[in-house]
Amino acid sequence: MAFDKKLLDIIACPVCKGKLEYNKDKQQLICKVDRLVYAINDGIPVLLENKAEPLEQES
Structure with missing residues (x-):
């Protein structure tokens, strides 16, 4: 099952409420x-x- 990208407009980080x-x-x-x-x-x-x-450090 694929993630609905439309949800990205609605949901936010539960910690900082950021994108x-x-x-x-x-x-x-x-x-x-x-x-x-x-x-x-x-x-x-x-x-x-x-x-x-x-989040792992990106190299």
Whole structure:
């Protein structure tokens, strides 16, 4: 199941309320402000702070 990109206009980071970026390859939503990564499971974003992973350093 694919993630509905229209949701990006509606949803926000639960920590800072900022915009999230969609990573299609990894099926993740990324908050660059808080450096957190939220998983997308079966097309549903898991926007829980305690389930977020830290954003890996990009090289």
